Amino acid sequence: MMLSIKNLKVSINGKEILKGVNLEVNAGEVHAIMGPNGNGKSTLANVIAGSSAYDITEGEITYKGKNLFDLSVEERACEGIFLSFQYPVEIPGVSMTNFMKAAMNAQRKYHGRDPIPAQELLAKVEQKRQLVEITEKMSGRSVNEGYSGGEKKKNEIFQMALLEPSLAILDETDSGLDIDALRVVANGVNKLKTKENAFILITHYQRLLDYIVPDFVHVLYEGRIVKSGGRELAQELEEKGYEWLKDVVVK
């Protein structure tokens, strides 16, 4: 089992957001987490990544057999956790290539490997940017600077392709994307899926799930996963909305 979350409770500024989340993800699986806005989806993603903005009041997360709370943000990344941000920040003056070089070398160092040779890096960058249909100009520009929303999301997938994570969490990657961009992003993710890695797709709409077919769908409602199912659950939510879940929630 790659990721195991047990009874996770998280607060921010004294307000409880996650009220006992349970989730299990195995290698080779694609999980979708859906739910109304403000119910904790991004919180969950950020807590797994290690953001210090949140207080973990109860529960445990085990990742690849390790207690995740023992690892810093960088260590979690080097252990193979990747978060595709909902709102990727800009880093002016730092080129994408330099940024990825720093990231790849940091992760290689963690695993006792030598830094990546320049030739190999450029070849990889070239290969992966084609995968995500990013223009050559983009890879030379500063990280996310002046990118449109769609370009930023594509750039996240580009980075994911280069870093080859074990567990990729996509936080509302589809929001703000038109159909073409959505298709490209989904295509990229599908090409990167293997039996060894796993994906958690956080999404508000079921549209993305037409392109990236999930093995499991969970609904995060009022801080808990209240229902889990196959992809039909996503369809059901699309048709009925989230209101009916009130009756499902165990008080």
Place this chain on the structure above:
Amino acid sequence: MEKESNSLLKEIAQSEYKYGFTSDIEMVMAPIGLSEDTVRFISQKKNEPEFMLEFRLKAYRNWLTMTEPTWAHISHPPIDYQNIYYYAAPKKKKQLSSIEEVDPELIETFNKLGISLEEQKILSGVAVDAVIDSVSVKTTFSETLSKKGIIFCSMSEAVQNHPDLVKQYLGSVVPPDDNYFAALNSAVFSDGSFCYIPKGVRCPIELSTYFRINTANTGQFERTLIIADEEAYVSYMEGCTAPMRDENQLHAAIVEIVALKDASVKYSTVQNWYPGNKKGEGGIYNFVTKRGICKGNGAKISWTQVETGSAITWKYPSVILLGDNTVGEFYSVAVTNNYQQADTGTKMIHIGKNTRSTIVSKGISGGKSNNSYRGLVKIIKRAENARNHSQCDSLLLGDKCGAHTYPYIKVENKTSIVEHEATTSKISEDQLFYCNQRGISTEDAIGLIVNGYAKEVLKQLPMEFAIEAQKLLQISLEGSVG
């Protein structure tokens, strides 16, 4: 050009020392305080000709009538000018017998900067098996340079051996009555560098390597004069990325550059004087007057500086664009952390026709520091077709530091084109989290971001120093965010 300098350095570091090492040098000092007697004492000790004494005395008398300027955005306790020794014979720093005796923090910094072990020993004053004899170093370099007619020696030597050149140009760019600290320096300057490049000669050696070996005894009131004759070229590098300590708190140097017709001078500075401790105690006051004049048509002067040290930095390397078709450039990265203060910038004075100036200033503030850019672009009435582009950027790390910009633009000619851009930004927690999430440590992330920010300036530096400067930036900012 670089290969020559580097192999020379290796050679010297590895060669055998022929003469014994004297550890005890008698020190001759002037009595504490400053008076006309002090000035005479200094001049007499250096055996200076009459004209030099007159220069000093005139400056001293002027200084008495002047008051310290207070307009800069810096604050410090009043300086007691009578509580300073104005002359101490050059003394060798205390000799240590092995590298183990050196402050381990210093060694850690050297390692982080990538300075070789040999150089570490030299810089910390360890008596090495293969010692650098300053006499022999000078000889080796002097031979190469003198073949081309290049004069490169100490200011003291220049006064003795090349009085005509000194008489002609000393004080011609920074007159002794220019400002309070210039007057002080002109009266009591200890030593410095003198450089003359003859007509049509391109100096083959980056005049940096030599300087590094001799930074151990950098003076308090340094005086440098560089003259590039017609069509000459020289790239001059001052300073050291290694942190430099000194008992003397006040440093008031003067650098004058004269570029004649079609000559080109590139002057780079990396300054890392002791900035004081984390509580803001101690640290060097670096009050410098640097100015160049593009005297002949087609001349070019370029200033590049990386300022990371000193408790207080107060300097405005400037260019007077007197000749037609002349070019002035100023590239600066100024870092302040903890309680440091910097008020730095440039003045570009456009006088001739078709003159051009470029200003790129990158300020980085961290901790509780204050960083100010102060610049003047002045285009006088007869300066036809002048062009200026200025870019002043401030980067704030954390929320307790300050960045300030004081741009002055005075244009008196209608055909001028002057552009000014300014940005203010910060490294946010979000940016650091983003980098962390890709596996990059916070320390490396700050280094990455700051270097990206300063890239435009760093690429102006001679290559060997550009790499060290990058590491220096990263180290200077340790503990600045949070």
